[in-house]
Amino acid sequence: MSMYAKLKQRVTEGCPARVGLIGAGKFGSMFLSQAWRTPGIHLVGVSDLSPANAKASMRRVGWPDERSQTSSLEEASRTQKTFVTDDTAAMIASPFIDIVIDATGSPAAGIRHVLAACAHRKHIIMVNVEADALAGPLLARRAAEAGIVYSMASGDQPALIAELVDWARTIGLEVICAGKGTKYLPAYHQSTPDTVWGHYGFSEEQVAGGDFNPQMFNSFLDGTKSALEMAAVANGCDLSPPDDGLAFPACGVDDLPSVLRPVSEGGILPKKGTVEVVSSIERDGRPVFRDLRWGVYAVFEAPNQYVMDCFDQYGLKTDDTGRYAAMYKPYHLIGLELGTSVASIATRGEPTGSTNDWRGDVIAVSKRALQEGEMLDGEGGYTVYGKVVPAETSLRVGAVPIGLAHGLKLKNAVAAGQPVRWSDVAYDAANQTIAFRQEMESVFRAEKGLERT
Known part of the structure; x- marks a missing residue:
């Protein structure tokens, strides 16, 4: 039976999947617009810091x-209604919830919510890629120990990339590279909330008339969000950053197989099995022909001449050798x-992509020369951007992850374009989020046989 058929069967049997949503922002609102239309899914609870805003979001999406008067x-x-609250802990603990969705975007909140889901045996869907990139490898282990599903969020690019990777591997094809598209120029790494609208091309009137958060938009522009998502893909698909x-x-899209192949064969990849993000604009600002700004991809390799012939016979676009396709x-x-x-999760007990190992990490890199005594302001801010690197590199350097590079005071100056290290900042080791991240670093450092430099 298809998932849809199984959902309808759950309606017949009177046991819909009982869901609790945390966060009624943009992602959560888009889910809200569809959840009540889908058979077999009952959104029992919505938790938000502002219940009034959550109810307004619900009304806005129809x-x-x-259905929220309970x-x-x-x-x-x-009663098949939805209770709106600001008590997230109580919602996760409730016996009337089976699946929790974290759509907050807060690393600290995400870690807290996953640990609560583990304690109360609730499956969890992590829209919160910020938390997953920061501590997902250890969170996934805790979830497995608790016997719950820890899942990427379908619709977000990491889960969709994981689906393509799984498809290719399931039919016997080696994945050479996987990733997504975005708008990128090298200068964007130094973008700040003051410069972001110029890069987007938004006028002052557009910004004044809409709900625009400059730091959030800047995190997409300066490369941080792409780094977070590619770390999640690397960790979930056994690929290398x-x-x-x-x-x-x-x-x-037509050039994916030619560009994203090994250097030895005319591409840009130093090795096979990596993640990469492609830009929708040329370095001189011209638009790329048939760009993939909003999409995802996987490049794979034909194992022999017979499969190469099949690629050709069925019109699959390949590189000039006929071996690589996308x-x-x-x-x-x-x-x-x-x-x-x-x-x-409800019908198959399976995630739509899930963290497996710690292969990629997103470290905080200075946007400009930073001085002793300055405060870091996190993703999309004025001081640092996120850069995805191998986890071993992060551990050897002792780098501060971008998810924790907010509200930390610098003890040392950091030159422009350099990683910020734990030794460069003052921090509270007893803070739950920092402690959990440092526990993960200790666990994986021991497993990988690494020493911090």
Whole structure:
């Protein structure tokens, strides 16, 4: 039976998947627009720092008011309604919730929510790639120990990339490179909230008239969000990040097999089995022909002449050797697709992509020369951007991850373009988020036989 058929069967049997959503922002709102339309999925609870804002989001996406007029999770579970609250801990602990969705974007909150889900045996879907990149390898282990599913969020690019990688490997093809598209120029790494709108081409009138968060938008532009997502893909698909960060080559869909192949064969890859992000604009600012700005891809290799002939016979675009080809999805619909993750867990007990190992990490790199006494302001800010590197590199350097590079005071000056190290900052080792991350570093440093330099 298909997942949809199994969801309808759950309706017939009176046991819909009972879901709790944390965070009613953009991603959460997109899920809200679809959740009540999908059979077999009952959104029992929505938790947000502002319940009033959450209810406003529900109304904005078409949620019937009468479906949120309830006084408790228990009542909501009996009446097919949705209880809105600001008590996330209580919602995760509730016996009326089976699956939790973290759509907060906060690394600290994400770690806290996963650990609570483990304690209360609730499956969890991590829209929160910030938390997954920061501590996902250890969180996934804790989830496995608790017997719960820890899943990427379908609709977000890492899960869609993982789906393409799984497809290729399942039919016997070696994945050479996988990733996504974005808009990129080298100057963007130094972008700040003051310069971000010029890079996007938004006018002052557009910014004034919309709900625009400059630091959030800047995290997409300065390369941090791409780094976070590629770390998640590397960790979930057993792929390697580039040794010195993403190259962001300008590349359209027709050129994926030619550009994303080994250097020895005319491409840019130092080795097979990597992640990379392709730019939708050339270095001189011209648009790339048939760009993949909103999409995802996987490049794979034919194992022999027979498969190469099949590629040709069925019109698959290859490089000039005929060995390398690509499959891609031109768009992703983020929260509109999230129900796939809920359905996969509810009907198959399977994640839509999940962290397996610690292969990639996102370290904080200075945007400019930073002085002793300055405060780091995190992803999308004025001081640092995120760069994905091999986990071994991060451990050897002793780098501060971008997910923790907020509110930390520098003890030492850091030159422009250099990693910020733990030894460069003052921090509270007892802080739950920092302690969990440092526990992960200790666990994997021992397993990899590494010493911090």
